[in-house]
Amino acid sequence: MKGHRVFSGRAIIWAGLVISALLASAPATRAQPVPPVRPTVRFPDDPSTGAFSLPTDGLMSPVQPVPPRTAYQPARDPGASYEPDPLPSGTVIPTPQSRKRYVKYIPRYATTTYSQDTIKLKDGTERILFTGGIIISVASEDGDQATEFATDEAVMWVRNKTQDEKDGFVTSGDSKTEVEVYLSGNVIVRTMQGGKNKLGSVTRTLRAAQVYYDATQNRAVALKADLEMALSNIPDAFHLRGEEVRRLDLENWEILTGTSNASKLPSDPGLRLDSQRFTLSQRRIVLRNIFGFPIRDVRTGEPIEGQEQIVTGTNVVTRLGGLPVFYLPKMRFDATDPLGPVTGLGFSQNRIFGSQFYSSFDIYELLALRPPPGHSWRLNLDYLSRRGLAGGTDYTYRIPSTEPGEYPAAGLIKLYGLQDDGLDILGGPRGTEPEQPSFRGRALWRHQQEVMEGTYFQGQFAYLSDKNFLEQYYKNEFDMGPNQETFAYLTWQRRNFGASALVQDRLNREWASTTNWLPRVDGHLLGQTFLDDLFVYSARASAGYAQARPTEIPPFALLPTDRRVDTGRFDLWQELSVPFALGPVKLAPYGVLDLTEYTSDVNGNEVGRVYGGGGTRASLPFSRVYGDVSSELLNLRGLNHKIVFGGNYLYARSNEPYTRFPMLDRLNDDAVDQAYRNIRPIQSQLVPGADGLALMNSPIFNPQLYAIRRLVENRTDTLDNMNVLQMDVRQRFQTKRGYPGMEHTVDFLTFDVSASYYPDAKRDNFGNPFSFLEYGTVWNVGDRTSVVSNGWFEPYEGGSRYWNAGVYVNRTDRTNVYLGYRQTDPINSKAVVLTMGYQMSPRYYMNLGASYDFGLQQALSNTFTLTRTGADLTVTVGFTYNAFVNNFGFQFLVIPNLASALGGRFAGTPISNQQLNSRR
Numbered sequence: 001m002k003g004h005r006v007f008s009g010r011a012i013i014w015a016g017l018v019i020s021a022l023l024a025s026a027p028a029t030r031a032q033p034v035p036p037v038r039p040t041v042r043f044p045d046d047p048s049t050g051a052f053s054l055p056t057d058g059l060m061s062p063v064q065p066v067p068p069r070t071a072y073q074p075a076r077d078p079g080a081s082y083e084p085d086p087l088p089s090g091t092v093i094p095t096p097q098s099r100k101r102y103v104k105y106i107p108r109y110a111t112t113t114y115s116q117d118t119i120k121l122k123d124g125t126e127r128i129l130f131t132g133g134i135i136i137s138v139a140s141e142d143g144d145q146a147t148e149f150a151t152d153e154a155v156m157w158v159r160n161k162t163q164d165e166k167d168g169f170v171t172s173g174d175s176k177t178e179v180e181v182y183l184s185g186n187v188i189v190r191t192m193q194g195g196k197n198k199l200g201s202v203t204r205t206l207r208a209a210q211v212y213y214d215a216t217q218n219r220a221v222a223l224k225a226d227l228e229m230a231l232s233n234i235p236d237a238f239h240l241r242g243e244e245v246r247r248l249d250l251e252n253w254e255i256l257t258g259t260s261n262a263s264k265l266p267s268d269p270g271l272r273l274d275s276q277r278f279t280l281s282q283r284r285i286v287l288r289n290i291f292g293f294p295i296r297d298v299r300t301g302e303p304i305e306g307q308e309q310i311v312t313g314t315n316v317v318t319r320l321g322g323l324p325v326f327y328l329p330k331m332r333f334d335a336t337d338p339l340g341p342v343t344g345l346g347f348s349q350n351r352i353f354g355s356q357f358y359s360s361f362d363i364y365e366l367l368a369l370r371p372p373p374g375h376s377w378r379l380n381l382d383y384l385s386r387r388g389l390a391g392g393t394d395y396t397y398r399i400p401s402t403e404p405g406e407y408p409a410a411g412l413i414k415l416y417g418l419q420d421d422g423l424d425i426l427g428g429p430r431g432t433e434p435e436q437p438s439f440r441g442r443a444l445w446r447h448q449q450e451v452m453e454g455t456y457f458q459g460q461f462a463y464l465s466d467k468n469f470l471e472q473y474y475k476n477e478f479d480m481g482p483n484q485e486t487f488a489y490l491t492w493q494r495r496n497f498g499a500s501a502l503v504q505d506r507l508n509r510e511w512a513s514t515t516n517w518l519p520r521v522d523g524h525l526l527g528q529t530f531l532d533d534l535f536v537y538s539a540r541a542s543a544g545y546a547q548a549r550p551t552e553i554p555p556f557a558l559l560p561t562d563r564r565v566d567t568g569r570f571d572l573w574q575e576l577s578v579p580f581a582l583g584p585v586k587l588a589p590y591g592v593l594d595l596t597e598y599t600s601d602v603n604g605n606e607v608g609r610v611y612g613g614g615g616t617r618a619s620l621p622f623s624r625v626y627g628d629v630s631s632e633l634l635n636l637r638g639l640n641h642k643i644v645f646g647g648n649y650l651y652a653r654s655n656e657p658y659t660r661f662p663m664l665d666r667l668n669d670d671a672v673d674q675a676y677r678n679i680r681p682i683q684s685q686l687v688p689g690a691d692g693l694a695l696m697n698s699p700i701f702n703p704q705l706y707a708i709r710r711l712v713e714n715r716t717d718t719l720d721n722m723n724v725l726q727m728d729v730r731q732r733f734q735t736k737r738g739y740p741g742m743e744h745t746v747d748f749l750t751f752d753v754s755a756s757y758y759p760d761a762k763r764d765n766f767g768n769p770f771s772f773l774e775y776g777t778v779w780n781v782g783d784r785t786s787v788v789s790n791g792w793f794e795p796y797e798g799g800s801r802y803w804n805a806g807v808y809v810n811r812t813d814r815t816n817v818y819l820g821y822r823q824t825d826p827i828n829s830k831a832v833v834l835t836m837g838y839q840m841s842p843r844y845y846m847n848l849g850a851s852y853d854f855g856l857q858q859a860l861s862n863t864f865t866l867t868r869t870g871a872d873l874t875v876t877v878g879f880t881y882n883a884f885v886n887n888f889g890f891q892f893l894v895i896p897n898l899a900s901a902l903g904g905r906f907a908g909t910p911i912s913n914q915q916l917n918s919r920r
Contacts, residue, residue, distance in 0.1 A: 101138055101177075104168040108133030108150055125178075126161075130154040136181070138215075149213075152185025179215040187211045187222070204229050205237075208245065220247040226266070227253065227280075229309070229335060238262045238335050239269075240278055240311070253280040260311060263872045264897075270321050270872035271896050273331070275313035280335065282309045309335035318342050320873060320894060333365050341365040343378060343896070350880070350889030352425045352472075354386030363393065374398035380416065392416030392441070401450075409449035416473075417441025417465070424468045427884035429685070430678055433468070434511070434553050440465040442474075444484070451490075458489045467511035467553060471671075483670045485514065499523040502544075511553040513562055513673055515664045520544030536588075540573045542716070548662040555677040560602075561704065561717070565662040567600035571716045577617075588617040592652065596716060601660050609661070611719045613652025620645045629735075635782060636748065640734040648726045650711060658704060658720040665715040667703045676703070691826035694798040700766060701800075709756070709765065710772070722764055728754035737783065751777045768796040784810050788820075801825040806833070813839040823855075830855035843868055847878075859883050865891075872897055 107113045114134040119127045130136075136149040136156070159178040161169045171177040183189075189206040208225035225245035229238045242258030255278040263269035286294045286303040294303040311333055318326035318341075326342050346358035363377040371377065375397045382390040395413040420440045424433070443463040451457050462484035464470055471478040487504035500522045506514040522542040529536050548565045550557035557563075577590035594611040601607045621644045629639040668676065679686070683695035699705055707718045711726070733749040756772045758765040765771050776790035791803030806820025817836045823829065831853040838846045849863040865878035878891040 100162070101140060101171040102165075102168065103171065103179075104137045104139075105130070106135045106137065106167070108135050108152070123159075125157055125159045128156045128158065130156070146191075148190045149181060149183060149211075150186075150188040150190075151183040151211075154184070155182045156180070177216075181211075181213045181215070183211040183213070184209070189213075206245070218247065218250050221245070227255070228266075231262075231309075231335065234262055236262050236264050237266075239266050240280060241266075242278065251282050254278070255280070258313075260313075261872070265871035268871070270870050272319050272872075273313065274317045274319060275331075276315045277313065279312045280309065281312070282307075284308075311335050320345070331365070345894045347892040348889060351887045352386070352885070352889075353384040353422075355383075356385070357383045372397075374400065382418075384418070384422075387422045388419045390416065390418030407450035407452065409447070411445065411447035411449075414442065414444040424472050425885050425887065426468060426471060427882075428678070429682060430555075432554050434466065436466045436468065440469050442469060442484075454494055455490070455492045458491075459487065461486050461507075463507060464509060479671055483512075483514075484509065487517075496527050497523070497525045506549060511551050511674075512670045513550045513557055513666075513677075514670075515666065516547040516549060518545050518547065520546070534578065536577045536579060538575045540714075541571065543570045544568070546662075546664045548664055551677070555674075555681065558677055558680055559663065559702065559704065560659055561661065561663040563602045563662050565600055565602060565604075567598050567662065567664075569596065569598055569664060569716070571596045573713070573716070584620060586619045590615060590617065592650075592713070594716070594719060598661060602662055603660075607656060607660065609654060609656045609719075611652065611654040613650055613722075615648065615650035615652075618647045634748075635735075635737055637736045637743070639748070640732075642732040642734065644730045646728045646730065648711075649724070651723050652719075653721050654719060658708065658718055661717045663704065663717050665717055667707055667715065667718065687827055691798070691828070695826060698798055700794070700798060709758075723758065723760045724764065725757045725759070726754070727757070728752065746780055746783070747778070749777070749779050751775070766796070768794075768799075770795055771799070784812075798826065814845065815839050828855040829853055831860065843870065845869070869897070 105114070105116070109132075112132055114130050114132040117129040119129075121127060130151075131153050133152050134150075134154060136151075136154065137146065138148075139146040157178070157180040158169070161171055161177055163170050171179070187206075187208045187210065189208075189211060191204040205228040206222060206225060207228070208222035211220060211222045211225075213220040222245040224243060225241070227240040227245055229240075231238055238260070239262070240253070240255050240258060240260050242255035244256040245258075246254040246256075248254060255275075257276060258278045259272050259274045260278060261269035261272040263271070284305050285308050286305055313331045314329070316328045316331040317324050320342075325345065328341070331341070341361045342359070343362050344358070344360040346356075348356040348358070350356075359381050361379045361381070363379050364371045364375075366379070376395070378394045380390075380392045380394065384390060392415045393413075394415075397409075397411055399409040401408045418440060419438060420436070421438065424436065442465065443461070445461040446459070448456065448458045460482075463486075464484055470484060474481075485504055486507040487502060489500065489502050489504075491500040492498055501519060502517050502522075503519045504515070504517045506512060506516060520542060521544065522540070524538075524540045526538050527536055528538070545568050546566070548563060548567070550562045550564055571594065573592070573594040575590055575592045577588045579586070579588040581587070591614040592612060594609075596609045596611070598607050598609075621642070623640065623642045626639040626641070629636055666673070680696055680701075684692040686692065687695060695701060704718045707715055708720050708722060709724070711722065711724065712718065730752045731750065732747050734745055735748045736743040737746055738744050753775045754772070755770055755774070756765075757770055758768075761767055761769045771794050773793045773795060774791065777788070779787040781787060786808045787806075788808065789803070789805040793799070793801050793803075802822075802824050804820055804822040806818055808816075808818050810816035815838050817838075818833070820833050822831045822833060831851050833851045834848070836846075836848045838848075840846055845867045847863070847865040847867070849861065851860040851862075852858075853860055859881070860883060862881045863878065864880075865876055867874060867876045874895045874897055876891070876893040876895070878889075878893075880889040880891070881887070882889075
C-alpha cells in the first residue's frame, strides 16, 4: 500500500468487520498470485492534523504523514446510503470479537493420499505445497460458516497462524493471520452458511481450472470457471460461467465473456443469457417500490430490508435453444428471478386472425427495477396479420399478511388494444351487428382485500370498446369468466349474521342486460335458535336503488320483465322452522314470509308484494352393512349401503304475479343471456318442425319459470304462486380399498334420483303433474377409473330431455381419457366426445380432443397438441378445427420452465396453449 488514507468512523468499523470475516464466505480467485495487502488501521498520531503513519512489515513501503483529513474528505454519492461524520478523536470503537478458524486437510481421493511439503520463508511465511489431491476445509469456531477447497494440486502461503494441529492449523481470525491459496486441477470451492445440518446450507459452488484466493482481502480470480448458486425459490441452481471469474470483495463478483442460466442441464442450457461482462452484487438493501420510495412497515413506519443478488450485464443476448431471440445493450436482474425480460413467445395461424406472433416481456426487468414481493408487470406485444399490431400490459399483485394486524390483498390490471380493420368471425347467424370501432380494446382492474377481521372488499373496473371484442379475442374468458361489470362490494361477517354493501354500474355496455345498483345494502341472520333450540329462525333483508337496463343493441331482450325501470326496492324475507324427530324420521315444518316494496313496477306504478307459504322438509336415513361381500374382480372388501329418502313440500301464494316486477336479480350471466337472445328468435330455422317452434315460443323455456318451479328463493323478483312436492332418494354403496393396514373408504357406487310433483299442475307445470325427473350415478371401478352418467327429463311433449354417459380413466403419469355420449332434445343433438392426454415419454405429452354430432351431422371441434418438455423450455405445437366458424388453426408456443416455478408470476399469461387461446 502506498500513500496514506484518512478513515471515517464508519470506515474503521467496516475495515474491522472485513478483517474479522477472514475465510468466512465463498472463495474468489485470481489467475496469478499477488502479494497480500493488509489494511492496518490506527488512530491519528497528531489529532490536530488528523495525520497518522503505518508501520513497515516487509510487505509495505514506509509512508509519510498525510495532510489534514478535511482535504481528503471523499465526496458523498447522493444516491448512496447515509454515512455519519467521522468520530471525534479518542472515541472508543467497539469491534466484533474475532472467531477462531479451523483449517483441516483431508485426502480428496479414497485410493490415494496427498503429499505435503512445507518451507518457511525468510519473512516468516510458510509455503505449503500439496499434491495428489486434497480437500482444505476452513470452518468458523461456531460452525456457522465453512469453506471447502477441493483440488488436485495446491500451494498455500500462511503467515502468523495461531497454532499447529495434526492435519491442519488454527487461526485467531484477526488481521495478523494472512492466508493465500493457489489451486490447480479440477478445482471445486464450496461455501456453506447456516451449518451443515440446516436446509439450504450450501449456497455457492465455484468450479474452475485454476483458482487464486486471497483470504485476507477476500479476493479471487478463477479461470474457465462456473459459479453456481443454490436459490430457495427456483428448482435448479443459478449458474454464472465465464472465461474469467473474479471476486472483488465479500459482496461483488465479475464475470468476463460470460453466460448465465438456471437449467436442469447446465452443460447445454436451452435458455441462457450471454454477455461480454457480468457483475454480481450481493447485499441487504431497503426495498423500494417502482417510484423509488422505500417500502415501509405499515405498523412501525420502518423501512423493510431484503436480500438482493443483482446481476448486471452489458451487450446481453437472450438465446432459446442456442438461437438469439433478444438483445439489450445493458440488462440488470435479480439472480433469484433469472428469466430475463422475455417471458413467453408464441406463433399461431388461423382464418380469423391470420398469422399471429405473440410475445411477453417482464417490464420490471426492462426498466431494471426490483418488484415488491408478489408483484409482476408484463408487457404484451403482438402482431395479427389480418387485424394489425396489438399491445397491452398485465399487472398482478399479491400482498400477504405476514404480521398480526396485517391483512392480505390481491388483484390484477389488464390493458389491451389494437387498431382492428378486420371482420369479426363469431359463428352462427347473428342478424344485424353494430359497427365496430377502428380502435378496439379493454381495460380491467380487479382487487380483493381483507379490510379488517371479518370484513372483505371486492372491486372491479371493466371497460370494453364494443360488443364483440371480448368474445372474439378472449373467448374462454367470455364463456367462463365473470361479467365485465364495474362494482365495489363490501361484506362483513360475524358468526351466523352479516351484512354487505354493493355499488354497481355496467359502464358503456349497452349491449348487455344488467342492473345498476346505486347502491344496495343487504343483511342476513341464518339458523338462529330460540327456546332451547325449539325454533330456528333465518332472515334476509335488502334495500337499494336499482336501474334495470336491458340491452339497447340487437338482439333485444325477450322476457316481459326485462324492462327499463328505475326503482327503489325494499325486501324482507323470513323463515321460521320447528325441527324435530318422529322416530327415525326427521321433520322440519316451516313457514316463509317475504315482504317487498317497489317504488316503480314495469308500468311505473308503486306496488308492494306479500309472498308467504308453509311446508315441511323431511328425511329418513337407512343403512346396512354386508360384511361378507368380497370380489377381486370388482375390488370389493365389504359393502355398506347408505340411503336417505328426502322430501320438501311447499305451498306458497303471492298477491302479485312475478310479471309485474322488473327482473333486477339476474338469473344468467352475460354470455348465457346473450346466447339466449341470439338463438331463440331463430330456433325454427335451426330445428325444423314442432320442436323448433316450441323452442322459439313455448313458455316452458322461460328462465324465470324454471326458477319458480325449482323453488329458487334467493331471487326476490322471481317468486310466484307455487304448490309442489320435491322428492329425492340418495344412495351410497361404500367399500374399503387399499393395502392391508392402509385401507381407505370409497364410494364404490352412487345413485341419486329426484322428481317434482305439482298438485295444481295446470297452474304450476303446464298441465303436467311431474317434472324435473333427474338421476346421477358414478361407478368408481377403481381409484382412477370411473363410469358416470346423469340425466334430466321433463315427461311431456316439448319438454327438455338430456342425458349423458361416459368413462373417465386417469393415471399417475398424467395419462387421462374421457369417452362419452351426450344427447340433448328437442334440439336433436347426439354428440360423441373424446378427450385424451397421453404421456408418450418423459419429454413428450399429447393432448387430443374431438367431438362429432350425429344429430347435426358435423364435427363440432377438434384439437391436437404435442408438447415437448426440455431442460429449460417447454415447446408446444397444436392444431385446431372449429366447424361453427369454419376455422383451422395452428399454434406454436415456447415457454420457460421457470415460469411455473416462480410462484404463479405468469398466471393469466399466454404461456400455455389453453391460455394462449384464452387471451386471443
